[in-house]
Amino acid sequence: MKTKIKVSVEAQSLSQIVSLSQIVSSIDDLLIQILLYLPIKSLIRFKSVSKHWNSLIDDPRFCLLRNPNPNPAVGIFFPCSFSGFNPWIEYVPFSGIKSSNPPFSKLGFNKRPSDIRIICSCNGLLLCSTTRDYNNLARRYYVYNPTSNKFSTLPKLDGEEDWISSQICGMNLAFDPAKSPHYKVVCIRSWRYMYQLEVYSSETGGPWRKCGEPFKAQVIFQTGVYWNGAIHWIINGFRNSLHFWDSRDSLYFNVDDEILRVMPLLPLPDASNWKSNYRFWESCDHLHYIIDIIRSSISFNVYEMRQDYSEWFIKYRVDLSPVVAAFPEMIRSNPINFYMDWRNRPIYAICSLVRGEKDEDSFLVLNIEGKAIRYNIVYQTFETIFEFVGAEVEGRERFLGRIGYQYIESLCGV
Amino acid sequence: MVTTDEKGPLTAKKKSVIIRSCDGDEFLVSESAAVLSTSLKKILEEKEDRLIHLSDIDNKTLAMVIAYLSTHADDGLSDDLKRSFDQEFVSGKEFDVLKYLVLATDTLQVTCLCYTVAKKMADIMKNKLVEWVRREFDIQNDYTPEAEAEIRRLDAWAWDDRQLEDD
Numbered sequence: 001m002k003t004k005i006k007v008s009v010e011a012q013s014l015s016q017i018v019s020l021s022q023i024v025s026s027i028d029d030l031l032i033q034i035l036l037y038l039p040i041k042s043l044i045r046f047k048s049v050s051k052h053w054n055s056l057i058d059d060p061r062f063c064l065l066r067n068p069n070p071n072p073a074v075g076i077f078f079p080c081s082f083s084g085f086n087p088w089i090e091y092v093p094f095s096g097i098k099s100s101n102p103p104f105s106k107l108g109f110n111k112r113p114s115d116i117r118i119i120c121s122c123n124g125l126l127l128c129s130t131t132r133d134y135n136n137l138a139r140r141y142y143v144y145n146p147t148s149n150k151f152s153t154l155p156k157l158d159g160e161e162d163w164i165s166s167q168i169c170g171m172n173l174a175f176d177p178a179k180s181p182h183y184k185v186v187c188i189r190s191w192r193y194m195y196q197l198e199v200y201s202s203e204t205g206g207p208w209r210k211c212g213e214p215f216k217a218q219v220i221f222q223t224g225v226y227w228n229g230a231i232h233w234i235i236n237g238f239r240n241s242l243h244f245w246d247s248r249d250s251l252y253f254n255v256d257d258e259i260l261r262v263m264p265l266l267p268l269p270d271a272s273n274w275k276s277n278y279r280f281w282e283s284c285d286h287l288h289y290i291i292d293i294i295r296s297s298i299s300f301n302v303y304e305m306r307q308d309y310s311e312w313f314i315k316y317r318v319d320l321s322p323v324v325a326a327f328p329e330m331i332r333s334n335p336i337n338f339y340m341d342w343r344n345r346p347i348y349a350i351c352s353l354v355r356g357e358k359d360e361d362s363f364l365v366l367n368i369e370g371k372a373i374r375y376n377i378v379y380q381t382f383e384t385i386f387e388f389v390g391a392e393v394e395g396r397e398r399f400l401g402r403i404g405y406q407y408i409e410s411l412c413g414v
Numbered sequence: 415m416v417t418t419d420e421k422g423p424l425t426a427k428k429k430s431v432i433i434r435s436c437d438g439d440e441f442l443v444s445e446s447a448a449v450l451s452t453s454l455k456k457i458l459e460e461k462e463d464r465l466i467h468l469s470d471i472d473n474k475t476l477a478m479v480i481a482y483l484s485t486h487a488d489d490g491l492s493d494d495l496k497r498s499f500d501q502e503f504v505s506g507k508e509f510d511v512l513k514y515l516v517l518a519t520d521t522l523q524v525t526c527l528c529y530t531v532a533k534k535m536a537d538i539m540k541n542k543l544v545e546w547v548r549r550e551f552d553i554q555n556d557y558t559p560e561a562e563a564e565i566r567r568l569d570a571w572a573w574d575d576r577q578l579e580d581d
Contacts, residue, residue: 021552024513030520033528037536044572048544048565050553149571 032056036066040147040409060181063411069123069178070284073354073406076365077118077126077146078372080388080401087131089118091146091407092372092386094354094365116142119171122226124410125183127173136168143173143183143202143414146407152414154185155206157198169195170221172231174255177412179229184255186211186231188221195221197253197260202414211258218247225280227287228307230254232263234278234289250280267303267312283355283362283406288315290350298324302353302377316362316377323366323375323382330368351404365404372404431458432465435476440465443480447487451479452523470521475514478503482527500527504534509550512538543578 025031035043035057043066047054056062075094081087119127119141128142128151137159144151157168169190175183182203189196194214200206219233226232230252250263266278266289281288287305289312304315324330330348351372352365360378367373370388375381429445433454448466449455457466468476485491485499504512512535519528539547548555557565566573 019552020510020513020517021550024517025551025553027517027520030516030528030532033532034516034535034539037533038540041572042536042540044569045544046539046547047569048557048562049547049551049555051556053553054565149569 028056032062032065035062040066040411043411044148057411058413060177060412063181063413064177067124067177067408067410067412069176071124071408071410072284072356073352073408075407076352076372076404077121077407078351078367078386078401078404079117087117089116090386092404094363094374094385118405120173120224120226121405121407122173122175122183123177124408124412125173125175125414126405127171127185129171141171141185143185145410145412145414147409148411148413150414152202154200155208157187157189157208159189170224170233172224172226174226174229174231175412176226176229177410181412183414186224186253186255188224199255199258212260215260216247217251218249219251220278223279225282225287227280227282227285227305229256230261232280232287234280235266236278261309263305264309264311267301281353283353286315286355288353290353318364318377319380320366320375322380323368323373326382327368327371327373349402351402352406354406367402367404430464433476433480434465434467435471435473436469437473439473439476441476441480443483444487447480447483450483450486450524452525454522468521471518472514475511475518478515479518479522479524479527483524486526500530503527504530507534509535509538513550541579543580546580 031053035046038046043057047057073094076092078090078092079087080090115130115132116128117131119129121127124145124147126144126146128144129136130140132139137157141154142151143154167190168187170188172186172188173183174186180203182201184202185200187198187200187208189198191214193216195217196214197211198208199211200208217233218236220236221233224231224233232250232252234250235248248265250266251260252263253260278291279289281290289303289305291300298320300318301314302316302318303312305312327348348366348368350364351367353362354365355362361376362378363374363376365372365385366375371384372386373382374385430442431445431448431454432440433443433448434440445458448458454466471479482500482503486496491499504515507515512531516528516531516535519525519531539550542550547553555562
């Protein structure tokens with residue numbers, strides 16, 4: 001006896017369907033499978049195929065499938081200016097090829113780009129603000145997706161704009177598309193020598209909500225880094241500050257349980273090096289710590305934090321000597337009047353740390369006198385991915401940001 | 415390829431199944447190849463019968479899928495060879511043929527081939543006009559002209575001067 005087994009395609013809808021093409025486009029799972037292989041640019045164009053295609057491509061679940069987290073950065077945004085005037089933000093792809101996807105060369109969402117600065121980059125979204133108002137309470141804050149060129153404006157914070165005591169000390173974006181399509185923004189305000197956290201959630205919308213009690217801290221709130229569900233702030237290294245508070249603790253604030261905790265002590269250099277810039281760097285779900293070595297040695301360690309916060313361990317030992325051989329000017333020693341003469345600023349800086357899929361793919365982006373250099377940590381190879389041109393002709397001081405903001409492709413809505 | 419079958423005399427008595435397409439042609443397939451399809455595997459687990467009738471897949475498409483399954487079931491081939499077979503398998507195929515294939519692999523749940531075909535389809539689609547996509551997928555444009563213009567304006571950067579193809 002022969003058994004007929006019918007393996008049917010969406011049998012319920014077949015009655016109305018006539019063509020093969022219609023069958024293919026009626027099975028969403030199949031369509032999604034095809035769409036996942038398209039470059040972002042094509043996907044964005046194909047949103048105009050039909051309302052259904054638009055809804056498929058805009059769906060947060062599709063965004064996450066398309067760009068799973070962690071998702072390596074493909075480029076970097078640099079704040080640039082001549083003599084500090086009319087700043088703009090330049091996009092530099094890591095590949096060094098200007099025409100690579102996506103094709104923006106400047107940050108493009110505002111009519112007056114010189115009014116915009118990037119505060120932080122977090123898994124595909126940028127937190128930006130206007131720069132014009134001296135008092136940061138009067139500034140507008142935006143969450144911007146450069147891939148889809150969409151932004152939303154955050155609600156205003158409460159407070160008297162002329163009150164120094166209610167100043168904003170830091171703004172941080174917390175966004176993990178693997179956990180939720182929504183983001184949170186954490187604002188730190190100073191209040192009578194204490195700090196107060198306020199949180200905005202894109203899921204519930206405004207207004208800002210005070211979170212926890214005022215607290216004392218000695219951390220750098222401006223450079224908070226999101227990782228592992230929390231914002232991390234590094235110690236500021238100042239002793240005997242105005243706050244008469246001496247702490248060597250870096251802090252982190254988990255945006256889900258909203259609890260502020262203390263991080264394990266940093267592997268610090270000796271006390272004579274206190275004036276270095278300390279920074280945390282996040283890339284591909286790893287939290288790193290590098291002492292931004294100004295005038296110190298050309299080899300240093302990159303530390304990484306364990307997921308359970310048990311310790312900092314040495315991830316990489318970086319040796320910059322191949323770069324120094326090519327750019328000897330980068331270690332030109334700065335005279336003692338370094339702090340007196342603003343022109344005589346440090347000549348190179350670490351702008352970004354990017355982890356690759358494999359350990360040996362990781363690289364640093366260095367700013368050496370207006371050139372952006374991509375330096376592979378393991379293979380010690382390097383290439384110039386951007387050169388700030390025009391300064392010589394213009395006869396003006398050029399300025400390429402000491403910090404770059406990573407660009408990560410994302411279709412997530414804001 | 416043939417010699418590898420004869421290499422293991424102890425397991426030489428391989429079971430096979432007959433798969434019949436919707437046009438009625440029958441294909442003899444080794445069980446090891448058939449079970450690479452999740453759907454066929456389930457059927458074989460449930461039924462004693464060695465004849466499977468597929469009412470949605472035509473001769474030409476079924477022959478291609480079976481060629482794929484047999485190659486991937488061949489233990490004598492290295493992974494590298496299988497990968498280059500996959501590339502060869504989809505190269506130069508018409509978009510229509512790929513549509514049949516992607517449907518068949520979806521029906522038969524041959525995940526790897528489904529991905530390979532979907533990737534090839536995306537590769538053909540990526541520089542095509544929206545109108546081409548609508549035609550190939552038989553999709554009615556349900557936007558008003560204003561709404562369509564607006565959606566294009568919002569994502570203007572994706573519509574740069576690069577030549578998009580219509581065929």
